[in-house]
Amino acid sequence: MTQSNRFLPYTRWPDALAQRYRAKGYWRGEPLTAMLARQCELAPEAEAILCGERRFSYGELDAGSSRLAANLARHGLGVGDTALVQLPNVAEFYLVFFALLKAGIAPVNALFSHNRLELLSYAEQITPRLFIGSLTHPLFATKGCESELLISIGAELVLLDGNGGELGLTRWLGEGDAGDSPSVSFAPTPADEVAFFQLSGGSTGTPKLIPRTHDDYLYSVRRSNEICELGPHTRYLCALPAPHNFPLSSPGALGVFEAGGAVVLAPDPGPMSCFPLIARHRVNLTSLVPPAVSLWLQAAESDPSVRTQLESLDLLQVGGAKLAEAVASKIEPLLGCQLQQVFGMAEGLVNYTRLSDPDEKVIHTQGRPMSPDDEVRILDEAGNPVAPGEPGALHTRGPYTFRGYYQSPAHNARVFDSDGFYCSGDLVVQDADGYLTVVGRQKDQINRGGEKIAAEEVENQLLHHPAITHAALVSMPDSAMGEKSCAFIVTTEPGLKPLALRKFLRERGVADFKLPDRFETLDALPMTAVGKIDKQGLRARIAHLIAGNPLTTA
């Protein structure tokens, strides 16, 4: 076996671009774990993570992740191996992430809201040697019921957080080693190889994986830090799901570790969880999706004294889904902090409004690309550039935008053009200063308040129901979430109840956020002239129904 066979395959950038990104200093040949080593030299005692009543200094984060890396290496895991991880917002998420990176094991960090179907799909794609999960997840909460799932995942090593026994993660992170060999060596993958996989929001039947290299990801973190002005003073509240690209790297927790600041973990983005943590830990930066912003505004409006709890908060980043202008303009007056809009994607490209931008940009646009080498094309249906100010499909490539989903040649052929631009599926307008406004979507996806649902995935599951012959999932407008999902179905059994259908999907392992919010039964699905399901027609139909009948949601 040659040396390079040990590394996971991925679609590389063409040499000319890779050379350019190196020459410009974007790619520095440094692993993501270098940030820990650096902080340990500078200030090992400084606080890195605050999780409940627990505090981890940079020294502890570095030492704990090294111990786990060593224990995994002793077990024979290393470069070329993969891991499937599913943890909630706890310090162990970062300890495990850095440990895997240090040992050259590439993880898929599943969201905690993911269920059996997602875990199995990821496992099938990466054949992990290691699974790390949490006993607080419903899938693993009752002893015994998890074994079938674990067998299907097929990892030879399983570590569960919250389990003190044999499968306990804590023991593997702790002082004692899991083997008897006294010393063992481990190292991250080279910086231009796969470090880990990000999760695609998806628009197809199977959730796709995005290989991210140390070079490209670390650049996106460093550049985000410059734009968002992070430093050792930064105290960041991570309230969105920790593995998501936004709270992980835009600049997110990795930005904070790179800058030497502190990450405060919240279990969820609700005001009840977040406000006391902001006050207690003097948080000055956080990131939210739009529905959470609305909850924060409601809380501040109903009780102006909560403003004092938010006193330390300087900057609120909002992204993941379109922020309504009416909501955007209330943030500064009601929450007393500055707004930054963030329009990004796990595939790469991230746009920010800048801290010095006028209101006109911050309220009305989703920002502009962070890198001078982000290349953006806005194209009409024929693939020609649109006139400035006209809406078009966003295509992009650049120093931190991936070049292909993991082992998906057929899909890659559809979503990359011949110049290697990724067709994001977003419809945008670009203004004369390069700022983008998201005006719609081409991809068959529902954006439920920042949580992405691939229509095809849910439709496939609905079609497993013995009485459903046709299914189409479309978005419907919702004042709280921006969008919710509506399933149009054709059935052989009149009177199927939404409750029973949701139960059916849940039992099949569909994640709760993907369960249709509403079901509509039709005699037949409408078709377009070319014989595809007329989803535009269905969206118009449900929007019309809701407008006339605002109180029924199921």
Ligand code: OOB
């Ligand atoms: C972020 O990443 P993903 O991968 O969960 O979702 C990406 C998609 C985009 O293609 C777009 O459709 C939508 O989410 N989106 C927005 C948006 N931010 C993301 N649509 C409208 N306005 C926005 N501000 O969602 C993500 C990744 C990194 C940073 C921020 C968000």
